[in-house]
Amino acid sequence: MQRVLFIATDGFEQSELMQPRDILTKAGAEVTIASLEMGEIRGWDQKDWGKSVSVDKTLGDVSIEDYDALLLPGGQMNPDILRMESKVIDMVRAFDAAGKPIAAICHAPWLLAEADLLEGRTVTGWPSIRTDLANAGAAVVDREVAIDGNLITSRKPEDIPAFTEALMAALNMEKSA
Template sequence: MQRVLIIATDGFEQSELEKPRDLLVEAGAEVTIASIEPGEIRGWDKKDWGQTVPVDLTIGEVSVDDYDALLLPGGQINPDVLRTHRKVIDLVRAFYAAEKPIAAICHAPWLLAEADLIEGRTVTGWPSIRTDLVNAGAAVVDEEVVVDDNLITSRKPDDIPAFTEALMAALDMAPAD
């Protein structure tokens, strides 16, 4: 069984956490949600606050050795808050150093830039962060999913099926029928 860690906080894009999580679980993965605080985190659903999801672990309780991949949902608020937390950035770097897949969608590639992981890499992301990605040294393209070694990036909620399929492929998982 593949084990996937999702890191998120309040303001995550509702669909970008829930849909990949559900597809991964349906395909047989064990999915854990970690955040900077225990309890629950609230999503952002298009134009207003969405539903909450329970937090399984805090960032300080996570060991990279316990997981096969990292998934970073977007939303504008979520990654902007997360990138200011050193423990989050250190954890992203640890997944990268362990050569485990890191999947980041929408605004979440900001975390990859903050962790200094995209210089010389090809990525995509939400249009408003593309200049930031270029300034961090990445080649930025406008495609639904980009796989560059262990980094998987996508642009928006419409890309979730391709994004999740790319992560499953990196984990040698077959989608559920």
């Protein structure tokens, strides 16, 4: 069974956490939601607050050795808050150093830039952060999924099926019926 760690906080784009979580779980993966504090985190659903999800572990209780991949949902608020947290950035760097897949969608590639992982890499992201990604040294493309080594990036909620499929392929998982 593949184990995927999601890191998120209040303001995550609801579809970008819940849809990949549901697809991965249905395909047999074990998903853990980690955040800055225990309790619940609130999603953002397009133009207003959406549903909440329960946090399984705090970042301090997570060890990358326990996971096969990292998934970073977007939303504007979520990655903007998380990129200011050294624990998050250290964890992103540790997943990269271990060569484990890191899947980041929408605004979440900001975390890859903050972790200094983009120099010479090809990525995509939400249009408003593409200049930031380029300034961090990335070759930025406009397509539903960009895969460069262990980095898997996508642009927006409409890309979720291809995004999740790319992560599953990196983990050698079968698509669920």
